[in-house]
Amino acid sequence: MTATPSPRPRVLSGIQPSGHMHLGNYLGAVQKWVEVQDEKECFYCIVDLHAITVFQDPKELLEQTRGVAALLLACGIDPAKSALFVQSHVRAHAEGSWVLNCVTPLGWLERMTQFKSKADKEKQRTSAGLLTYPVLQAADILLYDADEVPVGEDQRQHLELTRDIAQRFNHLYGETFKLPKPLIREFGARIMGLDDPTAKMSKGSSGTRGHCIRLTDSEDEIRYALKRAVTDSGREIQFSDDPEKAGVNNLLTLYKLLTHKSREETEADFSDARGYGDLKKAVADVVVEALRPIREEYDRLISDPAELDRLLAIGADKARALAEPKVRLVKERVGFFVPG
Ligand code: AMP
Ligand code: TRP
Numbered sequence: 001m002t003a004t005p006s007p008r009p010r011v012l013s014g015i016q017p018s019g020h021m022h023l024g025n026y027l028g029a030v031q032k033w034v035e036v037q038d039e040k041e042c043f044y045c046i047v048d049l050h051a052i053t054v055f056q057d058p059k060e061l062l063e064q065t066r067g068v069a070a071l072l073l074a075c076g077i078d079p080a081k082s083a084l085f086v087q088s089h090v091r092a093h094a095e096g097s098w099v100l101n102c103v104t105p106l107g108w109l110e111r112m113t114q115f116k117s118k119a120d121k122e123k124q125r126t127s128a129g130l131l132t133y134p135v136l137q138a139a140d141i142l143l144y145d146a147d148e149v150p151v152g153e154d155q156r157q158h159l160e161l162t163r164d165i166a167q168r169f170n171h172l173y174g175e176t177f178k179l180p181k182p183l184i185r186e187f188g189a190r191i192m193g194l195d196d197p198t199a200k201m202s203k204g205s206s207g208t209r210g211h212c213i214r215l216t217d218s219e220d221e222i223r224y225a226l227k228r229a230v231t232d233s234g235r236e237i238q239f240s241d242d243p244e245k246a247g248v249n250n251l252l253t254l255y256k257l258l259t260h261k262s263r264e265e266t267e268a269d270f271s272d273a274r275g276y277g278d279l280k281k282a283v284a285d286v287v288v289e290a291l292r293p294i295r296e297e298y299d300r301l302i303s304d305p306a307e308l309d310r311l312l313a314i315g316a317d318k319a320r321a322l323a324e325p326k327v328r329l330v331k332e333r334v335g336f337f338v339p340g
Pocket of ligand 1: 153189
């Protein structure tokens with residue numbers, strides 16, 4: 001291992017600038033990113049190269065890239081503590097991913113469930129980029145010798161693949177990459193859609209009203225979505241693994257994570273509730289209060305794009321300082337002529 005040993009564990013994670021950030025992103029990943037900033041050395045990447053694996057309107061992509069940056073800062077990512085940067089600003093990601101593509105067997109990629117479900121939706125328009133998407137993700141992580149990768153449950157398979165790719169490269173070319181560990185929380189790693197608690201809350205085309213809560217939603221939109229949240233015909237307000245109770249479980253999870261209460265305290269808060277209406281109202285109150293400061297800070301940040309760009313440029317400099325020497329080492333390992 002040639003990277004400078006770091007006294008603190010190094011964390012890296014990424015988020016796509018496609019669609020709008022929602023409560024699933026926040027509770028499954030970003031809340032944790034904010035929490036670990038004090039004890040760990042953190043790198044947070046806005047993955048625009050990943051976003052274009054499915055077509056993005058160029059104007060919207062540009063807007064969303066700044067939008068996600070502003071939202072991450074508004075959620076509490078502190079540029080003085082963490083490196084927040086845009087993936088395409090650090091060329092090493094694209095270079096590294098090419099080399100990793102060449103050590104990754106096709107069969108490994110064809111097995112990825114996220115590829116299979118997205119490719120099904122896209123049919124013949126599926127891009128080659130969608131297939132090699134997880135290799136680029138592996139490059140994002142491995143170029144930083146990240147120890148930990150805080151993500152939602154849907155990324156578990158990609159993290160396993162990252163470790164497999166690292167091991168294969170190390171085996172073929174000598175010890176080069178560290179094997180990263182996923183950091184997946186027990187509660188909140190899979191926030192479900194409010195309109196359908198059997199489907200993950202997502203940014204995609206299912207952005208129908210009432211499916212997800214975006215971090216920038218107004219109080220009315222939040223209350224509307226929660227009032228209509230799908231539950232079941234019972235009355236019991238308790239955490240449960242029963243698929244029938246997925247809707248209630250999801251609402252309790254939102255409440256627990258946003259109030260920072262324990263499982264027992266959360267259930268106790270609803271022991272006198274008269275029905276799911278009380279639960280929905282309480283969750284809506286908590287969500288509205290939690291998102292209010294984020295939305296206000298977002299409005300302030302987004303109105304000053306020059307300042308955002310300045311912060312992202314600082315983040316990219318910090319990222320390049322690690323990723324560039326690492327990609328140089330990778331090139332040397334495979335036998336490229338690397339000019340002095
Ligand atoms: P993405 O929006 O796909 O770039 O995801 C960014 C981060 O949010 C990743 O760590 C995902 O695993 C996480 N994430 C996305 N959707 C959800 C969800 N519904 N529940 C929990 N985590 C999620
Ligand atoms: N694939 C991740 C997602 O959709 C985003 C991502 C890209 C990522 N590169 C990463 C996550 C590196 C963690 C580490 O959520």
